[in-house]
Amino acid sequence: MDERTLRQVDRTLSAGTWLIVAGAVVFSVLTVTPLVRGVTPAGWEWTAPILPVVVDAAVVIVVRLDAALARVGGRAGGWPVLLRWMTGLMTLGLNTAGSALTGDMVGVAVHAVAPLLLIVSSEASLAYRRALADALTAREAREQAARAAREQAAREREQRERADREALADREERRERERREHEARLAREEREHAAALAREQRETAREQERLRLEHADREREREHRAREQAEQARAQAAREREAEQARERARKEAAARAARDQAARRRAALLTAEPATEKQPEPTARETVAAAYEADLTIRQAAELCGWSVGWVTARYAEHRQQEVRV
Structure with missing residues (x-):
């Protein structure tokens, strides 16, 4: 459960507890005031609401202080417990006294609901708040431990990175020294190789020139044969086109003669x-x-x-x- 959920649960618990306390106080004032007025001397009836208000004020103080202490995980000893139960029992006695004196057990049961609910909800809310406070404390302890572990891991990682950088610097220095030695060796080899390469290039150039001349001769011969073949192909194509045109003219003339002959025969048949x-x-x-x-x-x-x-x-x-x- 995350901190946001815990805060929502705490607000819900506070709202429910104070709703029960408010209902119980109002019910107690309305129930106890007629009882106190009945045992108050004449002329002092107006003081009847003071007693239930004082008792309920003590209940409100206990609930409020218990909630504040529970949030910070504190405990006030036995006196708050005594005050909480004493005010609860007083509220229970005052609310049920009127019905008990008349022997109305149903009324006693009905008027005992609000005080008993107030007593039990006060104890339950206190237990809930302590449990929520313990949960928040445990969560904060876990987060602190996680932060400490992350910080330790970061320090160890930094130490490893520092060691890696130092090792890398050593390797770079060694590679640089080896590189300079290698370059000096390569320079000597390159000078030796350049002399040999120059000789080979001169020989290669002479050989390439000879091959180029031979290739040029072969190319000229090949182009000459290609021109002859192209001329022969063009002549053959021209002869074939002329033969095809002659055949086409012959077909057209034969078709024309056949058409004329057919038309003549048709006209002769029609006229005769x-x-x-x-x-x-x-x-x-x-x-x-x-x-x-x-x-x-x-x-x-x-x-x-x-x-x-x-x-x-x-x-x-x-x-x-x-x-x-x-x-």
Whole structure:
């Protein structure tokens, strides 16, 4: 349970305790005042509320001081216990006396509820507060121990880091000394290697020049063969295109001749047919009229061949003449 929850529990306990105390005080004043007024001399009845108020004030003081001591974990000895029980018993006696004197046991039980609840809640709240105080103390002790452990760990970590830094400094110094020695050795080796490398480079340069000349010769020969192959490929492609174009022209001419022959046969068939006994379908009739127009037949002859009226054939002849004019 964290500190926030403990504080909330403490506030809830305080609110409940003071609510019970307030209810018990009000109930006690209302119950005890008539009893005290009945045993007070004439003319002094107005002092009747003083006694229950004094007793309840003592209860409030005890509860308040017990709560304050419990929060800090203190104990006041036996006198607060005596005062707490004495005020509680006084409140119980005063609240139940009126009913007890009349022999009303139900009234005694009813009027004993508030005082008994006040006594028990006071003891329980005190125990609760002490338990909460112990819990807070234990929690603070754990937190203090955790802080001490963290501080100890931080000190140990700092010591380890200091030792690591010192060891690192020693290693760096040793590495630096070794590095200088290594650089001096490398410098000697590099000078020796530079002389050998210069000789090798001269020999390599001569060899590379020879290889470059040979490679250039091979490249020129390869480019020459590639140009010859490209020219041969272009010539072959040109021949193939010409052959394909020739075949395409032949196919088109054959198709045109076939179309002309078919159209001629169709016109001849239409023109040599017997006069129609009934109207030809319109597409066939239009073909017949077109063939008659091209053969310079008269409108009446064309009408007899297709079976349509002279007026309709005249309109078709007019369409053919307009097409010739546009062309």
